[in-house]
Amino acid sequence: MCGIGGIIGTNCQSPEKVRILTDMMRSMAHRGPDGEGQDGDEYHVFGHRRLAIIDLEHGHQPMLSNDGNLVLVYNGEIYNYQKLRQQLLIKGVRFRTFSDTEVLLKLLEAHGSSGLHRLNGMFAFALYNKQERYLLCARDPFGIKPLYYTVTSEGELLFASEIKALFFHPALSVQLNQTALFEYLTFQFCLEGSSLFQGIHAVPPGHTLEWRHGWEQPRIQRYWTVDYTINDRYSEDYAVDHLILLLQDSVRQQLVSDVPVGCYLSGGLDSGVVTSLSAMHLAEGLHAFHGRFTETPSYDESHHAQAIADQYSIDLHVVTPTAKQFVDLLPGLIHAMDEPAAGPGLFPQYLVSKAAREHVTVILSGLGGDELFGGYARYLVAYLEQCLKGEIFETREEGRHILTLESIITNLPLLRQYVPMLQSFWQEGLFAAMDRRYFRLVDRCHLLSTLLHADLVSQYDPETIFGAFRDIFHRAATGSYLNKMTAFDQVTLLPALLQVEDRVSMAVSLESRVPLLDTRLAAMAATIPPRIKYKNGELKYIFRHAVRNLLPPSVMQRKDKMGFPVPLNEWWHAGQIREFVLDTLLSERCLGRGIFDRHALTRLLEAKNFRFDRQVWGVLSLEIWFQQFFDGYYASKRIVS
Numbered sequence: 125m126c127g128i129g130g131i132i133g134t135n136c137q138s139p140e141k142v143r144i145l146t147d148m149m150r151s152m153a154h155r156g157p158d159g160e161g162q163d164g165d166e167y168h169v170f171g172h173r174r175l176a177i178i179d180l181e182h183g184h185q186p187m188l189s190n191d192g193n194l195v196l197v198y199n200g201e202i203y204n205y206q207k208l209r210q211q212l213l214i215k216g217v218r219f220r221t222f223s224d225t226e227v228l229l230k231l232l233e234a235h236g237s238s239g240l241h242r243l244n245g246m247f248a249f250a251l252y253n254k255q256e257r258y259l260l261c262a263r264d265p266f267g268i269k270p271l272y273y274t275v276t277s278e279g280e281l282l283f284a285s286e287i288k289a290l291f292f293h294p295a296l297s298v299q300l301n302q303t304a305l306f307e308y309l310t311f312q313f314c315l316e317g318s319s320l321f322q323g324i325h326a327v328p329p330g331h332t333l334e335w336r337h338g339w340e341q342p343r344i345q346r347y348w349t350v351d352y353t354i355n356d357r358y359s360e361d362y363a364v365d366h367l368i369l370l371l372q373d374s375v376r377q378q379l380v381s382d383v384p385v386g387c388y389l390s391g392g393l394d395s396g397v398v399t400s401l402s403a404m405h406l407a408e409g410l411h412a413f414h415g416r417f418t419e420t421p422s423y424d425e426s427h428h429a430q431a432i433a434d435q436y437s438i439d440l441h442v443v444t445p446t447a448k449q450f451v452d453l454l455p456g457l458i459h460a461m462d463e464p465a466a467g468p469g470l471f472p473q474y475l476v477s478k479a480a481r482e483h484v485t486v487i488l489s490g491l492g493g494d495e496l497f498g499g500y501a502r503y504l505v506a507y508l509e510q511c512l513k514g515e516i517f518e519t520r521e522e523g524r525h526i527l528t529l530e531s532i533i534t535n536l537p538l539l540r541q542y543v544p545m546l547q548s549f550w551q552e553g554l555f556a557a558m559d560r561r562y563f564r565l566v567d568r569c570h571l572l573s574t575l576l577h578a579d580l581v582s583q584y585d586p587e588t589i590f591g592a593f594r595d596i597f598h599r600a601a602t603g604s605y606l607n608k609m610t611a612f613d614q615v616t617l618l619p620a621l622l623q624v625e626d627r628v629s630m631a632v633s634l635e636s637r638v639p640l641l642d643t644r645l646a647a648m649a650a651t652i653p654p655r656i657k658y659k660n661g662e663l664k665y666i667f668r669h670a671v672r673n674l675l676p677p678s679v680m681q682r683k684d685k686m687g688f689p690v691p692l693n694e695w696w697h698a699g700q701i702r703e704f705v706l707d708t709l710l711s712e713r714c715l716g717r718g719i720f721d722r723h724a725l726t727r728l729l730e731a732k733n734f735r736f737d738r739q740v741w742g743v744l745s746l747e748i749w750f751q752q753f754f755d756g757y758y759a760s761k762r763i764v765s
């Protein structure tokens with residue numbers, strides 16, 4: 125796990141360009157405390173910060189080919205690097221190290237971008253051909269590892285693992301991307317390739333970036349996609365057997381490390397599966413890390429985590445974040461994120477990561493199962509409406525793939541806590557087209573619209589945002605509503621969650637791995653018939669069935685899916701965070717930005733029945749982001765440790 129950055133242009137060996145790159149890399153020192161390096165010539169200068177995980181004595185970067193023509197900087201882990209190394213050895217390729225970095229370099233040297241299809245891992249890299257002045261960048265299929273780029277007015281291409289690093293180039297200034305702001309207000313994340321900074325883009329997951337000397341803009345191309353062709357030969361038993369084998373192999377591969385490895389353990393299904401499989405594979409005792417709040421039982425899952433730990437003799441470390449830590453840490457966490465966070469879970473996740481780093485250097489996470497196998501309650505809401513529509517109008521939009529109202533009824537108690545959402549959802553647009561209905565389930569702008577400044581509201585075009593949503597929603601070649609929903613979330617929500625995963629772990633120099641996000645698992649999940657994958661409307665049915673013998677019955681039978689809730693409302697009413705929030709949101713610089721309506725925001729915060737909900741979090745997160753990046757910080761290009 126590392127930080128990478130570079131400049132492609134002219135006069136790149138000048139003291140000024142070297143200083144710029146040095147500042148860029150210093151701003152990402154947390155990503156790689158174990159080493160640093162640079163390589164450059166007239167047309168490029170690359171930098172690297174290393175967190176040593178594999179082949180600790182070697183594998184330093186930038187890494188050059190034997191003839192010195194190719195230079196690689198790379199962030200991530202290639203889990204099948206040993207197999208790829210053997211394949212290359214058979215073909216006569218010789219290695220100087222035992223690192224996955226050299227395997228990646230030799231693979232790209234031999235096969236170019238076509239070699240990307242052989243990789244199983246998480247990665248973002250830049251490979252430069254000095255003779256041809258050609259740059260190839262790529263990002264892993266899910267976007268586990270970040271990679272941002274921009275083209276300056278002088279025609280230089282810059283790339284880096286974090287957005288903040290790019291602003292150390294004097295040709296760049298911090299400017300708001302208003303289109304992306306509307307996307308954030310709608311979804312609480314930006315859509316593919318967008319960022320809230322004008323001119324700064326993310327290489328989308330599963331895409332390459334190519335750049336040659338003299339080009340005005342880079343070329344972005346997709347190299348990996350999911351095939352949603354349903355395999356009707358799948359039986360439930362076969363799907364279960366194949367799935368557990370893939371899960372075991374993915375965890376086994378991702379446990380390979382030359383430094384200590386641990387697991388996040390929330391007490392839920394996904395992290396429990398990853399942790400239990402890890403405990404089975406490791407010869408020595410496993411350390412797991414859990415975060416909890418003790419304000420009310422609804423915030424405390426520690427007894428579930430402890431049950432898993434007891435079953436596998438795992439050493440469980442429990443962290444209890446406080447309101448004071450929230451106030452003290454939140455501005456720095458938003459700064460680490462580069463963009464506003466979709467939810468407050470980044471705060472406890474950071475503290476759990478910090479605790480983990482005291483014991484391990486690599487951590488395995490359960491992220492990804494909900495997006496691959498259908499774990500969100502809104503999928504059940506969507507299918508409830510789909511079933512009602514089918515029964516009332518005697519239609520079957522998905523043919524034999526659709527659930528029946530009779531089959532879904534037994535799982536409806538899961539929606540009890542979502543009754544307010546159901547009431548709002550069905551006020552209008554009932555039984556509309558699939559894309560309209562799912563857009564309404566993920567659209568959060570209605571929560572913020574009453575707080576937005578009139579000038580901003582006048583510029584907001586919901587149909588434009590819906591059009592961008594629709595293009596992604598229908599990209600997956602499938603008639604299954606479930607697959608369309610999960611496909612959309614995999615390319616939009618999932619990268620936003622992975623951004624949190626990356627930033628909070630990298631902030632403490634901890635490598636986070638996500639075994640559920642294996643391309644083989646994703647390919648399998650996409651082809652399982654929805655009637656099996658989502659049987660009777662049970663969230664993650666096939667996944668739950670496959671892992672049913674791994675976890676204690678008390679965990680398998682849980683009905684209280686929690687995520688990582690933070691007791692912000694309780695802290696507000698106890699007076700623990702009120703002053704911080706009011707000072708932030710009722711400050712003149714916040715009220716004068718032209719983003720929020722002064723009177724509406726004041727009324728909300730001063731209301732007697734005030735509740736600190738997701739709407740308030742969205743406002744707070746956005747305002748702190750403005751403070752961190754627009755209120756003079758980067759005008760001075762100052763670096764903080």
